[in-house]
Amino acid sequence: MQFDVTILGSNGAVAAHNRYPSSQIVNYNGRHFMVDCGEGSQFRMNTFGVKWSKLDHIFISHLHGDHYYGLIGLLTTFNLHWRETELNIYCPPPLEEIIKLNFKHSKTELRYQIKFRHTRAEGTETIYEDELLSIHTFPLLHRLPTTGFLFKEKQHHRKIIPSKIEEYQIPYELIKKIKRGEDFVLPTGHIISNAELTTAPSPPRSYAYCSDTSFSIETVNYVSGVNLLYHEATFMEEHAVRAAETYHTTSVQAAQVAEQAKAGQLLLGHFSARYDNLEPLAKESQSIFPNSHLAVEGKTFQVV
Numbered sequence: 001m002q003f004d005v006t007i008l009g010s011n012g013a014v015a016a017h018n019r020y021p022s023s024q025i026v027n028y029n030g031r032h033f034m035v036d037c038g039e040g041s042q043f044r045m046n047t048f049g050v051k052w053s054k055l056d057h058i059f060i061s062h063l064h065g066d067h068y069y070g071l072i073g074l075l076t077t078f079n080l081h082w083r084e085t086e087l088n089i090y091c092p093p094p095l096e097e098i099i100k101l102n103f104k105h106s107k108t109e110l111r112y113q114i115k116f117r118h119t120r121a122e123g124t125e126t127i128y129e130d131e132l133l134s135i136h137t138f139p140l141l142h143r144l145p146t147t148g149f150l151f152k153e154k155q156h157h158r159k160i161i162p163s164k165i166e167e168y169q170i171p172y173e174l175i176k177k178i179k180r181g182e183d184f185v186l187p188t189g190h191i192i193s194n195a196e197l198t199t200a201p202s203p204p205r206s207y208a209y210c211s212d213t214s215f216s217i218e219t220v221n222y223v224s225g226v227n228l229l230y231h232e233a234t235f236m237e238e239h240a241v242r243a244a245e246t247y248h249t250t251s252v253q254a255a256q257v258a259e260q261a262k263a264g265q266l267l268l269g270h271f272s273a274r275y276d277n278l279e280p281l282a283k284e285s286q287s288i289f290p291n292s293h294l295a296v297e298g299k300t301f302q303v304v
């Protein structure tokens with residue numbers, strides 16, 4: 001099952017170095033989930049060949065402009081493309097008012113419905129669920145109410161061994177039940193155990209997005225054991241004081257979160273405009289958490 005993350009924007013609030021502000025696409029089994037929508041996100045989708053038609057869910061972490069200023073443009077373009085499918089936006093409550101005010105004063109009548117789901121920056125909450133995936137919010141420590149997002153794959157069914165279907169002449173209509181753990185009963189009454197017919201599914205995978213935040217030990221609990229962790233790393237460690245003042249994180253602190261959470265892989269992003277070359281920032285993180293990578297725009301990272 002496809003589960004990956006494509007980076008559309010990786011920069012912090014100040015435009016610099018041809019990097020775009022925060023936005024990414026989580027692709028789960030062909031379904032696209034946008035996480036944050038900084039200015040220019042729709043152009044990045046075009047550049048990187050992300051299909052518009054598959055995007056029905058947008059998640060906004062907080063209301064600093066570098067995380068949602070691309071949204072009005074994207075929603076307008078959807079309208080100009082004759083979108084009719086309902087769009088779901090998961091966001092802090094005031095964003096609904098901001099969007100509606102924009103369309104009110106531009107006298108724009110959308111052809112599609114927007115369903116707003118308000119997030120809360122306290123505790124955790126399940127905000128999306130289907131048969132394969134659930135998405136949860138968790139609080140971060142920033143200057144505005146801010147949530148992270150945790151994408152959790154559900155446990156897959158057991159895998160049936162193809163040769164056993166042939167061997168025991170298992171009818172097609174019973175395969176689903178066997179995948180769910182049932183035994184198979186032969187016409188003679190003899191029971192073939194599920195363990196003989198199936199193999200265990202791969203363990204469920206997870207991805208956590210930690211938007212703007214101070215270093216917080218609480219975060220470790222929320223993202224514990226994720227396969228892939230995106231964590232902001234606005235500053236290098238030499239600017240740790242500035243990071244604390246502005247409620248941001250250093251690359252070393254991001255690595256500490258990944259290490260303590262026992263994450264599989266760390267993506268660093270939301271880079272300060274003061275850094276053109278980001279390699280030293282990556283190296284600093286790798287000295288603590290070796291499997292650290294820069295969230296390079298246009299790059300797709302597998303959740304494995």
Ligand SMILES: [Zn+2]
Nearest residue numbers: 013064066212
């Ligand atoms: Zn930001």
Ligand SMILES: [Zn+2]
Nearest residue numbers: 062064142212
């Ligand atoms: Zn912010």
